[in-house]
Amino acid sequence: MKLALTRKIMVIALIGLFSQFSMADNASSATEIAGIVVAMNHFASDTDKAKLMAISADDSLAGAVREMATAVANIAHAANAEGKAAMATIIDSQAPDRAKVLAGAIAGFNHMASVDDKAKLTELYEL
Numbered sequence: 001m002k003l004a005l006t007r008k009i010m011v012i013a014l015i016g017l018f019s020q021f022s023m024a025d026n027a028s029s030a031t032e033i034a035g036i037v038v039a040m041n042h043f044a045s046d047t048d049k050a051k052l053m054a055i056s057a058d059d060s061l062a063g064a065v066r067e068m069a070t071a072v073a074n075i076a077h078a079a080n081a082e083g084k085a086a087m088a089t090i091i092d093s094q095a096p097d098r099a100k101v102l103a104g105a106i107a108g109f110n111h112m113a114s115v116d117d118k119a120k121l122t123e124l125y126e127l
Contacts (some may be wrong), residue, residue, distance in 0.1 A: 026062050029055045033068050034102050034125040038118050042077050042111055049073050064090050064099055071106050078110050098124045 032055065036048045044052060055061065055069035067090065071083030079087065087107035091100050101124055105117035113121070121127065 025058075025060060026065050029058070029061055029065050029069070030099065030102060031125045031127070033065070033072055034105075034121045035127050036072060037102070037105055037109065037113050038121050038127055040072075040075070040109075040112065043075055044073060064093070064095055064103075068099075068102060068106055075106075075109055079107055083107070 032051060036044060036052065040048070052069040052073035056066050056073065058066065067086040071079055071086055074080055074083055084107045087103040090103040091107070095103070101117075101120050105113050105121055108114065108117065
């Protein structure tokens with residue numbers, strides 16, 4: 001009986017540990033995306049595109065994070081229609097406010113992020 005209880009506690013602890021790593025990966029990836037958006041002019045550099053595509057391809061990350069990375073990687077002066085639609089879905093979802101602000105900045109990107117969006121992202125993501 002004691003052994004079964006110990007096993008259950010260990011399983012719960014491991015699940016909690018791995019879910020925290022997953023959340024941390026989503027947060028660090030979102031911060032990476034926000035940093036790229038704040039610094040970007042017209043389109044992402046080749047180095048930034050490589051980072052964004054790695055985030056997009058990482059199946060361990062939340063779908064919204066991967067969609068934001070894809071939308072930013074595809075920006076050419078502004079987000080394309082597909083990227084804007086994906087960002088609208090995130091904004092209208094139950095996503096955290098930080099994600100909604102980032103999605104709004106991506107959708108509204110016009111040659112660069114607005115001064116207001118840069119300030120919000122810098123504050124929210126501690127850039």
